[in-house]
Amino acid sequence: METTSVDRNRKSEIRVSGPDSRPYVLGETEAEFRRLEMQSAFIRDLTEDVLKRAGLKPGMRVLDIGCGVGDVATLAGELVGPTGSVLGVDRSAASVRTAERRVAQTRQHARIRFAVADLDSFVPDETFDAVVGRLVLMYLPDPAATLRRLAGHLRPGGILVFQELSMPSIRSVPDTPQFLRCKSWIMETFERTGFETDMGGKLFATFLTAGLPGPEMISAGRAEGGHRSLVYAYMAATMQSLLSAMERAGVTTADEVGIDDLAERLRDEAVARKACIILPPFIGAWTNKPA
Ligand SMILES: C[S@@+](CC[C@H](N)C(=O)[O-])C[C@H]1O[C@@H](n2cnc3c(N)ncnc32)[C@H](O)[C@@H]1O
Structure with a gap:
């Protein structure tokens, strides 16, 4: 068992057993942590919109699963305000350390905690008003089982809200062959390593x-x-993180x-073709636990 928290007085008891043996396919490098930050900056407004639509409000106690380096936990922390709290959990101790360091530099540090835990077996010892997660169910062997288990730790009427990718929909107009080749490599790597490329499309059924x-x-x-778009650096960073797995x-x-x-090269190709690169939809889904 391993727990950690930026507020040492409010440590959460986390029980863990039988971790998923498949490593996170993008790795646990500093480069991957920077990529997660870049991705978060890129889609922050989309996530904020989904969390607000789902009903995240001041005073709520939130669990953020697969918190990575802490961006969704921080965003949730802003929405729940000084009377709320957030617990972010991730299997990667290095991610959690980075999340703690980043949050410690903000004014929210007292009410955002982090813990190292594997979601396949994570059993919180507290009750939450909301369970949130972004780009995490796609890495779990049985996301429905995880949701069912975590719903047991939500108060009646509490919120479950997730945002996941639908990778097959990436395209560009007109075609940008190098960009689309990267898409094919990424999708093939996910498929061969057993991770979901269309978790967004599967949220409803899940x-x-x-x-x-x-x-x-x-x-x-x-x-x-x-030429100013971040998308070329984002795609190159994703390729860099996946290269070993590829x-x-x-x-x-x-x-x-x-x-x-x-x-x-991706930028030159897109600029020369006056291309519009249409990134995959981030699908947000939310519901309330029946009272
Ligand atoms: C793509 S990152 C998303 C991070 C964060 N939610 C965000 O949107 O910035 C996926 C995270 O899920 C974590 N993860 C994957 N499988 C996990 C598991 N079984 N238990 C806990 N964390 C897991 C990884 O370590 C990684 O930090």
């Missing part, structure tokens, strides 16, 4: 399988173009990807 009411949903995504799975090699100048 809630029902978990015995929850059918969720309300919304789909939102970025469309990007021009090579191990026999999908591609560092030489074939040409990682060193990938971002510049």
Whole structure:
């Protein structure tokens, strides 16, 4: 058992057993943590919209599962305000340390805690008003079972809200072959390593399988173009984080990807074609636990 918290007086008791043996496919490097921060900056407004639609309000006690380096926990912390609290959990001790360090630099540090725990077996010892998660169910072997179990730790009427990707929908107009080749490599790596590429599309069924009411949903995504867009650096960072897994799975090699100048090549290609890159929809889904 391993617990950790930025507020040492309010440590949460976490019981853990039988962790998922598949490693997080994007790794636990500093580069991946920076990529998560970049991704969060990119989609922060989309996540905030979903959390607000779901009904996150001041005073709520929130559990953020698969918290990574703490961006959703921080956003939830802003929405629940000084009378609320957030517990973020992640299997990666390195992510949790980074999340703690980042949150310690904010004024919210006293009410946002983090703990190291595997969601396959995580059993909180407290009751929450909301369970939230972004881009995490796609990495779990049985997301419906996790939702069902965590719903047991929600108060009646409490909120379950998740935001997940629908990767197959990435496209560009007109085609940008290098960008779309990266998409194919990423999807093939996820498929070969057993992770879900369309968790967004499966959210509705997952809630029902978990015995929850059918969720309300919304789909939102970025469309990007021009030389100033962050999208080329974001795609190159995603490729960098996945490169080891891609090579191990026999999908591609560092030489074939040409990682060193990938971002510049993606940008030059898109700018030359006046392309609009349509990123995958982030699908938000939320429901309330029946009273
Ligand atoms: C793509 S990151 C998302 C991080 C954060 N939710 C965000 O949106 O910035 C997925 C996170 O899920 C965590 N994760 C994956 N499987 C997990 C498991 N079985 N238990 C706990 N955390 C897990 C990973 O360690 C990683 O930090």
